Amino acid sequence: MKANDNPQSTLSPKKPWSDNANPIWLASSVTLIRNIEKYKFPGKLDTDRKKQIISLVSKDLLGLGELFNPILVKGEDIGFLEKEFLVEHFLSTHNLNQAQAGEGFILDASGELLVTLNLRDHIHFQLIDCKGELENTWSRLVKIETNLGKTISYSFSPKFGFLTADPTQCGTGLVVQVYLQLPGLIHNGTIDDMIEKHLDESLMISGIQGSPTEIIGDVIVVQNNYTLGITEENIVSSLRNFTTKILMEESSARAKIFREDSSDFKDKVSRAFGILIHSYQIEAIEALNALSLLKLGAEAKWIKGIDNQQINELFFNCRRAHLLAQFKDKIEQEEITHKRSEYIHKILKDVTLLI
Amino acid sequence: MVDKEIQHDENEEEKLPDRPLECSECKKPVSYIYTEIIGEALTRTGMCADCPELQRRLHGTAQQTDRKFQGEKKTGLACGNCGTTLESLRVGLPIGCSVCYEVFDDVLISEMLTSEKIPPRITTSKKSIPIHIGRAPGESKEMNPSLRLLALNEALNETLKREDYEQAALLRDQIKALTENPEKNPDEGK
Numbered sequence: 001m002k003a004n005d006n007p008q009s010t011l012s013p014k015k016p017w018s019d020n021a022n023p024i025w026l027a028s029s030v031t032l033i034r035n036i037e038k039y040k041f042p043g044k045l046d047t048d049r050k051k052q053i054i055s056l057v058s059k060d061l062l063g064l065g066e067l068f069n070p071i072l073v074k075g076e077d078i079g080f081l082e083k084e085f086l087v088e089h090f091l092s093t094h095n096l097n098q099a100q101a102g103e104g105f106i107l108d109a110s111g112e113l114l115v116t117l118n119l120r121d122h123i124h125f126q127l128i129d130c131k132g133e134l135e136n137t138w139s140r141l142v143k144i145e146t147n148l149g150k151t152i153s154y155s156f157s158p159k160f161g162f163l164t165a166d167p168t169q170c171g172t173g174l175v176v177q178v179y180l181q182l183p184g185l186i187h188n189g190t191i192d193d194m195i196e197k198h199l200d201e202s203l204m205i206s207g208i209q210g211s212p213t214e215i216i217g218d219v220i221v222v223q224n225n226y227t228l229g230i231t232e233e234n235i236v237s238s239l240r241n242f243t244t245k246i247l248m249e250e251s252s253a254r255a256k257i258f259r260e261d262s263s264d265f266k267d268k269v270s271r272a273f274g275i276l277i278h279s280y281q282i283e284a285i286e287a288l289n290a291l292s293l294l295k296l297g298a299e300a301k302w303i304k305g306i307d308n309q310q311i312n313e314l315f316f317n318c319r320r321a322h323l324l325a326q327f328k329d330k331i332e333q334e335e336i337t338h339k340r341s342e343y344i345h346k347i348l349k350d351v352t353l354l355i
Numbered sequence: 356m357v358d359k360e361i362q363h364d365e366n367e368e369e370k371l372p373d374r375p376l377e378c379s380e381c382k383k384p385v386s387y388i389y390t391e392i393i394g395e396a397l398t399r400t401g402m403c404a405d406c407p408e409l410q411r412r413l414h415g416t417a418q419q420t421d422r423k424f425q426g427e428k429k430t431g432l433a434c435g436n437c438g439t440t441l442e443s444l445r446v447g448l449p450i451g452c453s454v455c456y457e458v459f460d461d462v463l464i465s466e467m468l469t470s471e472k473i474p475p476r477i478t479t480s481k482k483s484i485p486i487h488i489g490r491a492p493g494e495s496k497e498m499n500p501s502l503r504l505l506a507l508n509e510a511l512n513e514t515l516k517r518e519d520y521e522q523a524a525l526l527r528d529q530i531k532a533l534t535e536n537p538e539k540n541p542d543e544g545k
Contacts, residue, residue, distance in 0.1 A: 040452040044437040095400070120449055135498040146495045154492050155453040160463075161487030163456055165449035167463045168472040170456070171487045201471065228467070229474045231489035237502045244506040248514060252522045 015089070016112050017316050020130040021309040023299060024250050025243065026179040026219060029091055030137045031126040032145050033164045033173035037153040041165040042103075042118040050102030050118045057117055060151045061106055066144045070108040075099030085321035090114045090128055091179065093210045113144075120165050123148075134176065134243075138236050161228060171228030174235055178243050179208070183218040183296045184253035185246075187268060191220075198245045202226055202238050217288030217315065222246075258300045266355050269297035273353050276344050281337035287318050287344060297353075305351040314347050434458045504533055 017027065035041055036057075042050060058072045083096040086105065092114070099105070099119055106115035116124040125145050129137040155163040161171035169175065185191040195205060204225045207215045222242060224235045257265050272293035275286065295311045297303040316322060318340055324331055331339055389400045432441040435458070437451030444450065444459055444466075456463065464486070467473045477486055490496055507530050514523040 035453070037453070040437045041450060043449045044439070044451040135500070135503065139498055142490075142495060146493065149492050156492050157453070157456055157487075158485045158491075159460075159487065160456050161485075161489070162492075163450075163453045165451075167444075167450055167456075168467060168470065172489055202474070226472065226474055228472075229477050229486045229488060232496065233489075233498060233502070236498065237506070240502060241506045241509060244510045245513060248510045248522050248526065251525065252514075252519055255521055 015313075015316070016110075016128055016130045018313055019309060020312045021307065022130065022132070022312065023295070023308055024181055024247055025132045026130070026181050026312065026315075027091060028129045028132070028134055028137065028179065029126060029175075029177045030129070030134070030141050031124055031175040031177075032141055033121050033162070033169055033175070034123045034125070034145065034149075035155040035163055035165070036122045037155050039122065042120060042122060043165060045102075045118070047102040053122055054102070054104045054117050057115075057123060057148070057152065058104070058106060061115065061144075061148055064144060064147050066140070066147065067106075067113065068109040070106055070113075073105045073107060074101070075103035075105075076101040081321050081324060085325060086114065088316070088319045088321050090126060091177070091208070092126075093177075094119060094124075132243075134178070134236055134240055138174075138176070138232065142232075164227075169227045171226075172230070172232050172235065174224070174227055174232050176224050176235055176239050178222045178239055179219055180222065180243065180246055180250070181217065181219050181292055181295070182246070182250045183292045184250050184257055186215065186218045187265065187293075188253055188257065190249075190253065194246065194249050195220075198242055198249075200238070202230065202235075203242055216285050218292040219288075254296065254299065257296075265296070265300075266302060269293050269300070269302055270353060270355065273297065273303065273351075276348060277351075279341045279344075282341045282344065283337055284319050284340070287340060288315060291315050291318075302355045303351060303353055306348065310347065314344065318344060432458065432462075504530060507533070 020026070036053060039045065039049065039053060045053075054072070054074070061067065062070050062072065064070075080097055083099060086092065087094070087096050089111075094116070096105075096116070096119065099116075103116075103118040105117065107113065112127050112129065114124075114126045114128075116126070125141055127137050127141045157163060162173040164170045164173055182191060185194055199205065199222075202225055204212075204223055206212045206221045206223065208219050208221060209216060210221075222239060224230075224239065226235070272290035275282070275290045276294060279286075291311055291314060294303065294306075295308060295315075298306055298308065298311060317326065320336060323336065323340055323343060326343060327339065391400070433439065434451060434455045436454035439448075439451035439455050439459075441459065441462065444455075444462065450456070450459075464473070464477070468475075468477070473486065507526055511523055511526040511530065514520075514526060
């Protein structure tokens with residue numbers, strides 16, 4: 001297994017979040033899940049059949065006009081670090097590490113599209129977006145999916161809709177996720193009330209690593225709970241509705257914190273800054289938590305020398321695979337936390353605390 | 356490394372897929388984290404307490420055959436096309452093929468209802484009535500642009516109700532930007 005090859009060699013250098021200056025809505029991800037008619041789902045398929053599917057899908061998909069210079073990457077051709085890089089890049093909740101022979105990815109130059117082949121389902125079409133463009137992203141993805149559907153027949157039943165390996169995803173096969181960074185609501189303790197107030201049973205909340213209880217970097221992930229018995233438009237619009245309200249609540253909470261010049265928040269921000277600047281080694285989760293407060297501090301003008309865009313980029317880049325991709329030399333496992341500290345120090349060298 | 360090889364042998368014997376099924380697929384709460392280090396690759400798998408895969412990896416013996424027999428006494432239901440058993444479905448393992456949806460029809464619906472994965476109104480649905488609504492293969496759809504406006508208006512009403520005029524003004528600006536120039540999408544995230 002290739003362990004330390006540079007992940008960026010496979011991926012386009014374009015990162016959708018490198019010019020992402022959003023204070024709250026970090027990103028969204030839209031996924032359509034499809035299987036191909038007459039083939040068993042990947043869990044019951046041997047490697048040869050899986051390879052057939054890869055060539056079948058890639059032959060047609062690589063020629064589609066909606067994709068910009070697409071490439072096919074086979075599971076066995078890339079190392080675990082590159083797969084982890086993909087997971088981080090596409091905020092994936094799947095364990096792409098499983099991808100071996102018979103599994104593959106199609107990526108394109110936009111850096112926004114990931115098509116995974118044969119990991120649990122034959123095809124997962126996924127687009128990420130950092131501009132709060134849920135509806136347009138969904139439409140773009142539907143175009144890709146229907147165009148491929150002209151040459152490939154998807155597994156479908158009138159009763160259960162599009163059929164998926166996980167029965168709780170059949171029907172539309174549509175999974176929409178919205179990533180919201182809410183330091184204001186989380187640290188003023190009102191987040192649970194707000195979620196209860198605005199969330200209905202059609203949506204669910206988790207943290208960035210998929211755990212429903214562990215919130216990392218003050219980011220909550222909102223996702224549709226139903227894929228069956230609901231239209232795609234309804235899924236997208238219920239996420240749009242909830243997100244619009246939470247954006248309003250968070251910016252209202254922040255405005256209050258700034259207006260009151262809250263000592264508690266100043267303390268939190270100062271401590272977070274101290275951790276980022278003075279740690280000798282730092283774990284990703286601790287760094288992400290501190291970065292969220294740093295972002296709040298920058299917005300409050302308690303900190304100068306950095307803007308949202310730079311903090312968002314740092315937020316993505318200090319996770320393991322992205323961090324390692326910055327270095328040409330091989331980094332030992334035990335050195336990573338120190339390298340992360342060094343990297344953060346470098347980015348924050350001109351940042352000063354004003355309070 | 357040795358562990359890995361043992362697993363491959365087993366897989367062949369049992370005619371399981373080449374890759375061991377990952378327990379992160381299962382919907383039960385994770386109680387163990389199984390960490391595997393091969394060379395420099397480190398993979399972590401979350402597993403639930405009564406995971407058959409965990410037993411297999413730890414002790415190298417699959418208790419699956421025993422379980423299957425026990426299960427068959429009670430149910431015996433399996434998909435004739437891919438061999439997926441009712442038992443494996445109940446543990447939360449992925450479905451094997453599209454035929455499974457016909458074989459396990461009622462079971463799937465009741466499982467989804469108990470895990471609250473379909474809207475509650477489906478309860479009364481008869482066997483022949485489709486549950487799926489929306490697109491079928493080959494159909495394309497455009498999003499109604501007014502949905503975004505509706506969401507903003509709802510949020511605006513909320514701010515006005517609590518007299519938060521600062522946020523209301525921000526929302527009004529966004530609504531204005533959308534209605535005056537619907538082609539151009541204003542920078543959101545605020």
